[in-house]
Amino acid sequence: MWHCAAVASLTFLGAAQTVTGSRHLLTTASGKRVLIDAGLFQGRKELRLRNWAPWTSGQLDAVVLTHAHIDHTGFLPRLCAQGLVRRALCTDATRDLAWLLLPDSGHLQEEEARYANRHGYSKHRPALPLYTAAQAETAARRLEGFRYDVPVEVVDGVQVTFHQAGHILGSAFLDVRADGKRILFSGDLGRYGTTLLADPDNPVQADAMLLECTYGDRTHPPEPPDHELETAILDAMKRGGPLLIPAFAIGRTQEILFLWRRLEHEGRIPRVPLFVDSPMATDATPLYLKHPEDQSAGVRSLLARNVRPLHPARLQFVRGAAESAKLLEREGFFAVIAASGMVTGGRILAHLEAHLPDPATTVLLVGYQAEETRGRRLLEGARELKLRGTVVSVRAKIVQMTGFSAHADWMEEERWLARAPSPPDRVFLVHGEPSAIEAQRARLAAKGWRVEAPQPGQEVQL
Numbered sequence: 001m002w003h004c005a006a007v008a009s010l011t012f013l014g015a016a017q018t019v020t021g022s023r024h025l026l027t028t029a030s031g032k033r034v035l036i037d038a039g040l041f042q043g044r045k046e047l048r049l050r051n052w053a054p055w056t057s058g059q060l061d062a063v064v065l066t067h068a069h070i071d072h073t074g075f076l077p078r079l080c081a082q083g084l085v086r087r088a089l090c091t092d093a094t095r096d097l098a099w100l101l102l103p104d105s106g107h108l109q110e111e112e113a114r115y116a117n118r119h120g121y122s123k124h125r126p127a128l129p130l131y132t133a134a135q136a137e138t139a140a141r142r143l144e145g146f147r148y149d150v151p152v153e154v155v156d157g158v159q160v161t162f163h164q165a166g167h168i169l170g171s172a173f174l175d176v177r178a179d180g181k182r183i184l185f186s187g188d189l190g191r192y193g194t195t196l197l198a199d200p201d202n203p204v205q206a207d208a209m210l211l212e213c214t215y216g217d218r219t220h221p222p223e224p225p226d227h228e229l230e231t232a233i234l235d236a237m238k239r240g241g242p243l244l245i246p247a248f249a250i251g252r253t254q255e256i257l258f259l260w261r262r263l264e265h266e267g268r269i270p271r272v273p274l275f276v277d278s279p280m281a282t283d284a285t286p287l288y289l290k291h292p293e294d295q296s297a298g299v300r301s302l303l304a305r306n307v308r309p310l311h312p313a314r315l316q317f318v319r320g321a322a323e324s325a326k327l328l329e330r331e332g333f334f335a336v337i338a339a340s341g342m343v344t345g346g347r348i349l350a351h352l353e354a355h356l357p358d359p360a361t362t363v364l365l366v367g368y369q370a371e372e373t374r375g376r377r378l379l380e381g382a383r384e385l386k387l388r389g390t391v392v393s394v395r396a397k398i399v400q401m402t403g404f405s406a407h408a409d410w411m412e413e414e415r416w417l418a419r420a421p422s423p424p425d426r427v428f429l430v431h432g433e434p435s436a437i438e439a440q441r442a443r444l445a446a447k448g449w450r451v452e453a454p455q456p457g458q459e460v461q462l
């Protein structure tokens with residue numbers, strides 16, 4: 001039997017030398033096109049503009065998503081709206097989360113377009129959204145959900161198996177087989193021994209690996225986050241005012257709820273009123289209990305004993321806007337978790353507007369705060385903050401927790417790589433800032449691995 005001389009190729013359409021816009025195109029010898037992740041570019045304007053570039057990579061036989069974060073999925077509605085996608089596939093839990101996250105992303109796109117029209121700063125009149133909430137919902141409905149560890153024929157000649165990545169609910173790394181090659185796409189890798197999620201599975205044997213490098217030049221602090229949270233809660237109670245926690249609705253909110261319940265159970269904090277003021281977090285929290293395949297051993301053992309792992313004693317979910325407004329009038333000590341995590345929008349804005357001027361208030365920042373966000377300004381000691389059109393003075397105590405992260409740092413990644421049956425023949429470093437990629441490249445090259453750091457748009461033959 002003759003073998004065709006042509007080989008599969010990979011094109012790095014996003015998350016090359018940067019952390020957002022994950023899009024990796026696999027083209028087989030027979031011309032089938034499979035896009036691994038369809039992420040939005042986020043952050044700097046120069047990056048965000050790339051979302052508007054015309055799509056020149058043709059019709060896609062399949063789009064396969066590693067996980068539900070918008071920098072891996074948020075471009076799918078745009079592609080679907082242009083009729084470019086035949087199939088879209090992901091794990092069951094990723095589909096559940098995408099049903100929440102994609103329409104929300106559509107709302108934000110519409111909001112941005114409205115804002116541009118009001119302030120007349122767009123070249124286009126009227127400014128249009130990248131996609132609408134309705135288009136995003138249509139795209140989300142097209143997602144086919146699959147279990148982990150079961151090979152799926154995504155298109156003739158291309159087989160994909162989802163493996164647990166431990167990064168967020170539903171996250172996977174992919175074992176892709178095409179043209180006799182095996183390619184491992186790491187997606188975003190999570191950490192070992194986290195509170196909520198299962199550990200990452202061991203890497204499989206691969207001819208080529210795409211490896212994320214978010215923390216390629218950094219490591220996480222060794223202390224577990226529960227001490228930090230305990231101290232923050234007890235200090236906030238002493239101050240007497242509310243404890244306001246800006247947090248991403250999916251992932252970070254549930255991690256806090258898990259730790260909060262455990263601190264209560266261990267008698268380290270008293271049972272205090274706690275509100276999750278977020279419709280999305282309210283919808284997302286039950287999903288963590290619905291997917292045993294993604295749960296940590298800790299969560300599973302609590303559930304087996306009929307303990308609700310994400311429900312501190314005095315927790316209330318706030319969905320309606322009227323209820324949320326009523327919460328603003330509450331006095332004394334209570335805690336509120338609300339999006340967004342970097343204070344760029346969401347219900348946390350109203351809480352901050354009401355309570356930042358009061359020195360009895362505590363604001364607990366629980367995640368990374370990007371440059372030019374209100375979260376970063378608070379962290380840097382701003383004396384006033386502009387919120388919803390008004391300037392508010394900041395007299396509240398601002399505290400930051402550093403113990404949370406959904407990403408493996410480079411040492412954890414080394415631990416994961418060491419579990420591969422043998423090193424991959426080639427490694428492509430993606431999803432990192434240039435300094436992180438360079439640090440990871442040097443480290444792997446020193447072991448004698450063949451490592452490459454692709455540029456945006458670069459194509460390689462496998």
Ligand SMILES: [Zn+2]
Nearest residue numbers: 067069167188
């Ligand atoms: Zn992610």
